[in-house]
Amino acid sequence: GAGVSQSPSNKVTEKGKDVELRCDPISGHTALYWYRQRLGQGLEFLIYFQGNSAPDKSGLPSDRFSAERTGESVSTLTIQRTQQEDSAVYLCASSLLGLITGELFFGEGSRLTVL
Amino acid sequence: AQSVTQPDIHITVSEGASLELRCNYSYGATPYLFWYVQSPGQGLQLLLKYFSGDTLVQGIKGFEAEFKRSQSSFNLRKPSVHWSDAAEYFCAVASLSQAGTALIFGKGTTLSVSS
Numbered sequence: 589g590a591g592v593s594q595s596p597s598n599k600v601t602e603k604g605k606d607v608e609l610r611c612d613p614i615s616g617h618t619a620l621y622w623y624r625q626r627l628g629q630g631l632e633f634l635i636y637f638q639g640n641s642a643p644d645k646s647g648l649p650s651d652r653f654s655a656e657r658t659g660e661s662v663s664t665l666t667i668q669r670t671q672q673e674d675s676a677v678y679l680c681a682s683s684l685l686g687l688i689t690g691e692l693f694f695g696e697g698s699r700l701t702v703l
Numbered sequence: 704a705q706s707v708t709q710p711d712i713h714i715t716v717s718e719g720a721s722l723e724l725r726c727n728y729s730y731g732a733t734p735y736l737f738w739y740v741q742s743p744g745q746g747l748q749l750l751l752k753y754f755s756g757d758t759l760v761q762g763i764k765g766f767e768a769e770f771k772r773s774q775s776s777f778n779l780r781k782p783s784v785h786w787s788d789a790a791e792y793f794c795a796v797a798s799l800s801q802a803g804t805a806l807i808f809g810k811g812t813t814l815s816v817s818s
Contacts, residue, residue, distance in 0.1 A: 591746075592746070621805060621806075623808075628810070629810055630707075630709075630793060630808040630809050630810035630811055631747075631793065631795075631806075631808040632808075633798075633805045633806065633807065633808075636805050644805065647805070679746070679747070681747075691737075691749040691752065692747075692749070692806065693746075694739075694746035694747040694748075695746055696744070696745065696746045697746070
């Protein structure tokens with residue numbers, strides 16, 4: 589696609605429910621990143637996929653968070669048993685060959701509100 | 704651990720005036736540094752990046768930044784601000800010590816432009 593596409597753009601859910609957020613990176617981009625942006629905070633790194641390598645999950649805040657990526661295409665971020673502190677904008681970014689050789693292209697984010 | 708500090712949460716500048724946004728980083732090796740801008744309703748866009756070489760880096764939209772190793776700083780500057788520059792600005796450092804690479808972001812500086 590022309591840019592990084594994320595869906596849904598807005599999601600309101602009840603505490604305790606599971607949510608799935610989807611990211612469709614730019615075609616051909618091998619690297620894919622998920623970040624979380626809470627109100628008044630910077631971007632918090634969550635997880636990074638690079639090609640077929642094992643993902644870097646070091647930023648996931650708890651075991652309620654998981655992400656998958658099929659090959660070099662779509663990624664899904666899943667949050668189980670959502671809590672109010674999970675409310676944030678979840679940003680996805682992709683890059684052609686990884687951070688050092690190219691810039692990150694960000695989607696517009698999925699805004700999650702947990703009631 | 705790598706970190707980025709943006710001391711100014713909010714700055715207001717008159718249109719046509721000069722701008723400097725501060726960024727300090729903490730990183731053991733030679734850092735890879737970035738500035739991103741997030742305009743309302745839009746995704747993050749790369750303004751400029753520093754990998755090596757000339758410590759004064761030119762970016763898009765008339766922005767520049769200077770890497771000063773002795774001060775662990777990478778301040779963003781623009782000689783004459785336009786109303787369209789009102790946005791949130793994020794400084795970031797690449798984290799290379801993990802299995803992959805990711806950007807570590809500061810908390811951002813919100814720029815308002817007054818007429």
